[in-house]
Amino acid sequence: MFASISATPVRILVSTSLLLASAALFSQLSGCGKTIDAPVVTTNPTSGGSGTEDGLPTDDEIRRQIDEVLDFTYERRRLNLQDHAAWQILHGALAYKRQFLVSDNGNDVSAVDHVLKxxxxxxxxxxxxxLLDEATQRYGVKALLESGTKTGQGHTDQWLGYLSDCQLPLDEVMIVEGKEHxxxxYVEQIEHDVHLxxxxxxxxxxxxxxxxxxxxxxxxxxxxxxWNIGKLVEIELEHNLDQSPCGGTHRLVGLTIARNRHVEAGGxxxxxxxxxxxxxxxxxxKAKQFQNPDGSLSSNYLQRIGNSADLAQAMGSAGHVMEFLAVSMDKDQLQEPWVKRAVLKVCETFRNTKPVDVECGALFHAAHGLVLYRQKVFGPRSFGPETSEKPAAAAADNAPVDEKSTSTETPAAVVKSEEVAE
Incomplete structure (x- = not known):
């Protein structure tokens, strides 16, 4: 019940046999896991409606395709608090931030605001x-780790990793067990528990x-x-990416976010x-080296070339790699032809999966990758109505704070909204 979400079919874009096979495989997936070898399918390179010398669609057409699949996902794959859990819902907030809506007994509410309240x-x-401060009796808050459940937090600090990109200032109120925090x-509790x-x-x-x-x-x-931030980076670099969840893309996104913020602050x-x-x-x-001839990113992540006929695996692998590329590359790099071809293939996979249930992790990581690409190349956009009673904080309010300061008034760097993932 918690593993997938469905949408009202709009049109069938793949054959019935492929849909049935893909739907069956979708139900077997539980989100981020080990790479699966699948049959290789070779197709012609993506061309679309040619408008450029390299045979690719115009930038306006690429933007239109991105917006179309993002709008469909936002509006037609609505989650609800009765049938879906935090693991699914917060993946949606990763892509759409505080604008991501969930249905609460028929009423649409901001998922982020709902849990904060x-x-x-x-x-x-x-x-x-x-107890963080004995003088004020201030306590920390922690999220329980529930690896493998696909309902609760699956990775240490996953929840705040996602929510920190929703422009939440340090003084943002959150209610935990009926008490105001x-x-x-939350941040200081993570620091307190980092060794655990x-x-x-x-x-x-x-x-x-x-x-x-x-x-x-x-x-x-x-x-x-x-402990220090550099030590966390060093530990992450020690891990084998090929043996890490989702082909190591989560580690790469975390490392890239840290590097970007380090450089932005003058490091x-x-x-x-x-x-x-x-x-x-x-x-x-490696992402470029292992790109398939049809333009799709490898179904084997960054290990080797591979093109899966399973739509679930295609969306999960390509979506995670696209997310990493969108975080790590600048605007000029993202406009290189090979990246455009990858973006178009991700959009194609979104269209092909419209009639079927889609595993939430794969869906929203892919959506997040397209959101980030769209922001960097074409500029930011909003989704749906403004639902938060409290406007999102300005970026400066959510900026890193110098370790010698107890105020957020003089940030060391500005948090970029395009920089967070899993």
């Missing part, structure tokens, strides 16, 4: 944390902490050990940051 959501399991309490990460998996921790702290930040964990690419930058550029090159 203490609203009930299956899998959104938050609890009071440790702030995002600051069972898998030494800090992809989402990097996303979250670099949204509120400069990359030079250092702190003491709950056991008294000293130099030396030491661990040089190694981080090298890994990112190496992975971009």
């Amino acid at each position: 203490g609203g009930k959501m299956t899998g959104w399991n938050m609890t009071r944390g440790d 702030t995002v600051r309490d 990460n069972p898998y030494r998996e800090y992809s989402w921790t990097l996303m979250a902490l670099t949204a509120y702290r400069p990359t030079s930040y250092e702190w003491k964990a709950g056991d008294g050990s000293t 130099k690419l030396e030491g661990v940051w040089k190694a981080c930058d090298d890994k990112i550029n190496e992975s971009i090159a």
